[in-house]
Structure formats: C-alpha cells, structure tokens
Amino acid sequence: MNIFSKIEKIAYSILLAIVLFGLILGLWDDIYFDVNYAQEDGPVEWGTAIMLFGIFALSLYHLLTLWNTKKILWKVGTFLFVVLFLFAAGEEISWGQRIFGVESSEFFIENNAQGETNLHNLVVGKKKINKIIFSQLLFLVMFLYLLITPILFRKFSWFKDLANKFAVPIVKWHHTIAFIVVTVLVALNPASRKWEVYELAFGAIFFLIFLGPLNKEIFEPEQPK
Template sequence: MNIFTKFEKIGYGILAVIVLIGLYLGLSDDIYFDVNYAQEDGPVEWGTAIMLFAIFVLSLYHLIRLWTTKKIFWKLGTFLFVVLFLFAAGEEISWGQRIFGVESSEFFIENNAQGETNLHNLVVGEKKINKIIFSQLLFLVMFLYLIITPILFRKFNWFKDLANTFAVPIVKWHHTIAFLVTTIFVALNPASRKWEVYELAFGAIFFLIFLGPLNKEIFEKKQPE
C-alpha cells in the first residue's frame, strides 16, 4: 500500500531538490549560496513566504467552509492558525515593505537589525528576537510538535480528543522523517545563510501536514467524536 499521495510525492520531490541544491552550492561555493540562492528577497525566502501564505489560505478555506458545522473550540483553533501563518508570511517578506518601497518608521530603523518593518529582526538589549524566539524557542516547539505530539496522539485518547477539538493537524510519520532528514542535510551545509533553506523546508512540510494530516477527519463536515 502506497503511503504517499501523488501530491505528497511531488511536494517531497521539490523539497529534496531545493535542499540538495542548497547543500551542493553551500559545499562548492558558500558565497554564491549566501549572496544568490539564500539572499534577502531571493528564491528561497520567497518560497518560504509562499508556503506560509498557502497554509494561511488553506486554514482560512477550512474555517469558512466548515463554519456552520463545527463547534466553537474548533473555530478558535483554526482561527489561531489563520492568524499565525498570515503573520509568519508577512514577517518573512517584511510585510511587503521592499516590494512597495515603503520606508521604515524611526522605531524600526533604530531597533531593527536590518532597519525593516518586522518583529523577528528587532534587537532587545544586544540580542535579536529572531535568535531568542524565532529560532531557539520555535525549534523547541517544532520538535515537540513533529516528534512528541504524534506519539501522544496515538497513545492517549484524551490527547487525541484535545487535538481534534481544537483542530490541530497531527503529523504522519513520513512528515517527521522528512523533518529529521532535512535537519541533517541543512546541518551539513557550511554556508552562513543555510537556515533560510531550513525555513523553506519547514514551510513545505507544514503545508503537507495541513493538507493531509493523520486526523484528516477534523477537516470533514462531521464533527469528530
């Protein structure tokens, strides 16, 4: 029995190409990787923004389509995902600042490491918020979600009910494996901006999770019991 859908095969194929090309460029010419492949407003960064925005659109679609058939906590959970991924996509491209040529306010010029209108590059004291929250803390949350959550979901009914009630998509094991394999390949890349590829990989894997979670019944009209 094939565990992958056709769309998942395509998604993982594209992800593999992006990560492997990034690793090759990082090993052969890390300067080219940093300046071109993973540069600000480059293909990798735009790919990440598109993936995050796609999850936002998918979550919004679920919220609108199932609004009349779902309970309040399901709506709340889905709404939080809508807000979260819209925020993440906006942050990734500095809310379109460079696209529309919008100047940063004095606050962001003085307190943002890149002088841009976004929160993840703000500097508090001498530390970037990106390092504290959007890297270290986020990595811990992702580790718990991608590795611990599927174990709890399969083992404890109370956790399964909780996840279904708040519309939390649960990863399949191939999502977890993809995360671990990607982590290894990105870690092997010596380029300084290699984590841009990691962010794109996260976006792609999360899109596949939201598209076809283990508990896919949460996106069906009938309320899961």
C-alpha cells in the first residue's frame, strides 16, 4: 500500500465520521446541530476553508515546481485552479473579515444577506447569489465532473488529451462513490445548516482528487521527446 492509499483511507474514515456524527446529531437535535456543530465560523466551516486552501496550495506548488517542464495550456489550466480555489477559500471565511475585525463597506452591508464582505451571500432581486450560482450551478458542475467526465476520459482519446493538456484532474471511481454516499447521508439530515457539512465533504474529496487523480501523470515532469 503506497502513501497515497493510506492518506485516502484515513481521510475517508475521518470524513465518514464527521458526516455520520453530524447526521446523528441532526436527527437528535437539529437546533444544536445548527447552533454548535455547523455554526458560522465553527469547526465544519473552518474545515472547508482549510480543504479549499489546501487545493489552492497544492495547485500553486504544481504550477511553480513544474513551470519549466510544462506547456502553456497546462500552465493556463493550473493557474485557473489556483485562482478558483483561492477565491473559494477566501469566500468561505469572508476573506478573513471576522478574524481581523474588519467592518464591511456600505455596499456589502446593504446588499449582502449576512452583511459580510463576500460575493456568495450577495442578494440580487431578492435572491441570494449563493442559491443561484454557488448551489444550483455548482451542483450541475459537480454532477458532470464526478459522473460524466471519468466516462468520457476513459472512452474518448480526444477528451483524454484535452483534459491532460489543461491539467484537469480526473476522478477515480472511489471519489465518485464517496461523493454519492456523502450526498445521501447529508440529505437525510433534517438540520437547516446540513449543507455546511456537504461543503466540507466537497472540499475534502476534491483535495483527494487533486492529490491523486486518475491521470496522475499531469503532475509529473514531461519527458523531452
């Protein structure tokens, strides 16, 4: 068993324990779950931010260490992941606003559902962007990425070449299974803030995908031809 397999087993065990404990707690006392377990700035939210920042750091490491051995499209793809996950991690903790005690500007006080400096809680036409983009659109993207992408990657050489050129990590089937299991367990939780646990699962599983993708060769130096 290699080191990545050990890390995956440990990570899945911890994630399952977190999700199951959250489900039991939500079934037992959903108010306590919302106020304590999945509270704002609580351990679950911080866990999500750490996972997202971990993906950012891992992507940045790949970009810097492999810069001289990779082609431009690979660099573009990896750079986009660096920006995407740095943004996601920053949004999760409102860019450190509460940590450093920074007051929100008048714009965010008036247009943000929580009066915080972040985009995902902005209200547009009485609807939160979080509901429109960060929930519905993100779910569609995750569905395509976790279920459709691995099929296309295995079946079509053109898709495989495209994914490898842009440094898109392809999921292994155990990543997909883990996400389906977590989705079912979280959906059974009656607590209103259960999706905070789902976000943590999202971050943890995606970190594992970036750590050990099916196409792991994209994170190896290219051999001169």
